[in-house]
Amino acid sequence: MLRNYLKIAFRNLLRNKGFSLINISGLAIGMASAVLILLWIQYEFSYDNFNQHKDRLYQVWNRGFFDGKVQSWNSTPKILAKTLKQEYPDIEEASRVELRSPFLLIVGDKKLRTRGGFVDPGFLKMFSFPLIKGNSKTALDNVYSIVITESLAKKLFGDEDPMGKTIRIENKDNFIVSGLLKDVPTNTRFSFEYLLPWAYMTKIGWDDDFWGNNSTNTYVLLKEHTTAASVGAKIKNVTIAHSKGTEQNELFLHPLSKWRLYTQFEGSVAGGRIAIVNTFGVLAIFILVIACINFMNLSTARSEKRAKEVGIRKVVGAEKHTLISQFLGESILISLLAGIIALFIVQLALPAFNAFTLQKIEIQYSNSYFWISAIAFILFTGLLAGSYPAFYLSAFQPVRVLKGTFKAGHTSFSPRKVLVVIQFTIAIILIIATIFVNRQIQYSQDRETGYSKDNLIYHFLTEDLEKKYPIIKSELLSSGVATAVCKTSAPMTQGFSNSWGFEWQGKDPKSKIIFNRFCVDEDLAKTVGLTIVKGRDINLKDYPTDSTACMINESALKIMGFKDPIGQIIKDNNVDWHVVGVIKDFVLQSPFENTEPMVIEGARGWFNVIHIKLNTQNSNAENLKIAEEIFKKHNYQFPFEYQFIDEEYAQKFNDVQRVSKLISLFTALIIFISCLGLFGLATYMAENRIKEIGVRKVLGASVLSITTLLSKDFLKLIIVAIVIATPIAYFIVSKWLQSISYHVSVQWWVFITAGLLSMLIALITISYQAIKAATANPVQSLRSE
Known part of the structure; x- marks a missing residue:
């Protein structure tokens, strides 16, 4: 059978x-x-699932009440991990993790800048990054130990055994290789090629015990047969208790299974990348x-x-x-x-x-x-x-x-027609969604950034650059390479610091609003092209007291409510900063979000970056060649590594553009598959009505009238699909745009365009068979009658 x-x-x-x-x-x-x-979805869900203790691993998050809303963030005080391990027996192990900007690693004549970071010794016990050589329990016990991956060992030592070999970091300290790791898998949040002990952070003064400094990530491994709910309840008020009430943030545990896909919180509801995964599902x-x-x-x-x-x-x-x-x-x-x-x-x-x-x-x-x-x-x-x-x-x-x-199949209503309507309803919804996604990306790309990105580069500071900065700045300007130079705490495309601890006269004691914190020595507006709305730029040459000067943006001015902001005092970290200027809002981080309030502090702040405005009178190639010579003269141990601000700003759109292109691709495939089915139905319909068409032609029907006859039934179905798809697409698009602070408006021409486009696609699909049937010789079709 x-x-x-x-x-x-x-x-x-x-x-x-x-x-x-x-x-x-x-x-x-x-x-x-x-x-x-x-x-792809399975790969997204596989992130960090290779860990042996995955069911007991958690990241510690903060939760607080700001500006009338509950906000959550994953940076924590540096002292938290040590406190949790010491005071809570249910926590088997804890580790801080700080993956920093790449350090320069030197082995003989080889110099390599690659990504690594600082962790506590317990990190290798908690996470399943297996050591090929060395002991995971003791590999990071010594302050000058370093654990490296196989690929990094190959780059630095070739085929030699790296164990016990010396690596010099930042031309400052020597480290002994105490462990060789298998290369880190791609499906993990931890991207590194080397690990350094947290004890070294403490030795060089980068560690602190301040409970108000949320600047690192904390991970914990719970003991077996211990629930996250019970531990979470115990540690909830750790920060409040240890800061003696000065910090009012609660702690909560975020499980490993949600690290990749749930990184945003609306109150207690987690979201984030899971929305993209669900969309593709x-x-x-x-x-x-x-x-x-x-x-x-x-x-x-x-x-x-x-x-x-x-x-x-x-x-x-x-x-x-x-x-x-x-x-x-x-x-x-x-x-x-x-x-x-x-x-x-x-x-x-x-x-x-x-x-x-x-x-x-x-x-x-x-x-x-x-x-x-x-x-x-x-x-x-x-x-x-x-x-x-x-x-x-x-x-x-x-x-x-x-x-x-x-x-x-010859009734006015049939399941087959319903299925065609369903197909094109889905296709039209996706066409509309794709148009809006692309419009939103373009809208954000066209957004006025508030500063000039062109011919602007930055270079991270090293210790030698910091010491010789005045000479380097002078030579960059005198050589004609640059028109302006300044030091800042972060690149113009990033925000390394924020705080809700700013104080000013007239501030509501109950107010808790997060401000971006940015530092500059002087000439920020001149270097990056900021627009000064009131007052002036920070200028140490003409105003020596500008070491404690600050500027605020328009959003900060609105919140602070100063009628005359110039001369007002803003207190931060026990320093009185006096306002010398107000700048127009500029995009520091996400171009998809509204501008946040910002305080730009003067030379008494801290610095990580040099910004250089290249002279447009010369080519960029000439400018960079001379700049490299200047940097090598004063910073010869380190390579000249720069980044164009406009290129880095463009990278902010990479992920969303990638998602948009994937959605567009799969939408096109859906349309193609739908049209393939429509083509098959049109072919069958033409075959089924071949004798009717022959009779009509003999009686004088034109090619146009027959083509219209064969096409109109399908076009009616497409019109029904448009009517159904439009309100559904409107609801979906409106809800999505509401989740974005800086977004386009919903315009009806998009829906009309999508409808006309779908009709055109359908018409093109069926027209070939319709015209072919209409132009066929009626003698052939009627011969058997």
Whole structure:
């Protein structure tokens, strides 16, 4: 019996090659697209899951009440980890983790700047980063120990054994290699090639015991049989208690399983990257459903050609469930063929997909779970695609079929039309969403940043640069390389510090508003092109007291409520800063968010960066060549490593542009698959009405009238889809835009454009078959009459 069913299935496929090709290719493309998305989703959920103690690992977060809202953040006081481990027996291990800007590592003549950081000795006990050589329990006990990865060892020492070898860091201190790590996997939040002991942070004075300085990440490993809820309740008020009430932030534990996807909190509700994952999950479902709808439509459209087969089978005793099994088997067979093709497509597409998403997704053929999942996926697709046709075909009445009185699919309402409407409703919603996503990105890119990004570079300070800064600045200016130079606490595209502890006259004692904190020695407005609204720039040459001067932005002025801000005193960290100027708001961090209030403090602050405004009278290549010579003369141990501000600002859009392009790609595939099904239906319709068209032509009908006749029924379905899709898309888009502070408005021309575009796509898809049928020779179609 099974052999007979397989023969019939293959004969049907070969007898109707065109429809079989459309069916299989549509399913294959849909399945391949869904598999790619599902592989990406699985990779996103796999982050840090390789850790042996993953169920007991937590990150400590802060939660506080600011400006009338509950806010959460993952930076904590440096002293927290040590306190938790000492005072709470339920915590087995704790570690601070501070992955910093790359240090310069020197081995002989080799100089390499790569990413690493400081951790407590317990880090290697908590996390599963296995040591090839060394002891994870003692590798970071010595203040001058360093643990490196295999790849870094290869770069620095070649094929030599790195254990016990010396690495000089920042041309300052020597460290002994005490451990060799396997390379860190890509699916982890920890990106490093070396680890240094936290004790070194303490030795060089970068550590502190201030409970108000939230500047590092704290991770804890709970003891077995201990619940996060019980430990969380115990540590909730640790900061409040140890700061004697000066800090009113609560602590809570965030589990490893949510580190990657849940990084934003609205009160106690976590969100973040999970929204993107959910969006692509819905896309995968849409693609698969639309591919299955094609199968359903084409199978039921061809029902008349298989009606006699069903009738004869029923007459000779076949039961309904037997016919259902047969047709489901055929659909599973088609799904299997499509699945094999889809696997080839996925394998071919993976390198490009990985390069685009910057991930290392691979198909694990040796994993039995992969094959179980693949078989289940094929069966699910086959059953989903074949369910409606199976029940539809098996329900034919043999008497009507064999008498020749059976006609299918010619009613004004049919499930097939509903399925076409569903297909294009989904496609139109995605077209509208894609347009709005791209408009939002462009809107943010076109946003006025508030400063001049062009010809502006920055270079991180080293100890030698800090000491010789006045000479370097003088030579950069006198050589004509730069028109202005200044030191700052952070690059213009980043914010290294913020605080809610600023005080000023008239401040509400209950007010708790977060301000960005930025530091500059002088000439910030001149160097980066800020617009001064009131007062002046910080200027140490003409105003020696400007070491404690500060500037505020317009957002800060609005909050502070100064009628005349110049000369007002703002207290921060026990320093009285006097306001000398007000600047126009500028974008420091996210271009998708509103500008936050900011205080820019003068030369008494701290500095990490030199900003240089290159002279436009020279080419950038000339400027950079001379600047490199100046830096090497005064900072010869370190390479000249600079970053253009405009390039770094553009990188802020990389992730969202990547997501946008992926959405656009999969939307295009959904439209293509929908059109593939529409093309198949148009082909069948033209074949089914070939004699009617021949009669109409003989009676004088024009090509245009026949084309219109064949197209109008489909266009009516597209119009219904537009009517349904528009309000749904409006709701989705409006809700998404409300989550973005700086966003475009919802404009109706987008919905009209999407509707017209979908009609045009549908018209182009069906016009070929319609025109072909309309221009056919009626003699050929009527010859048999």
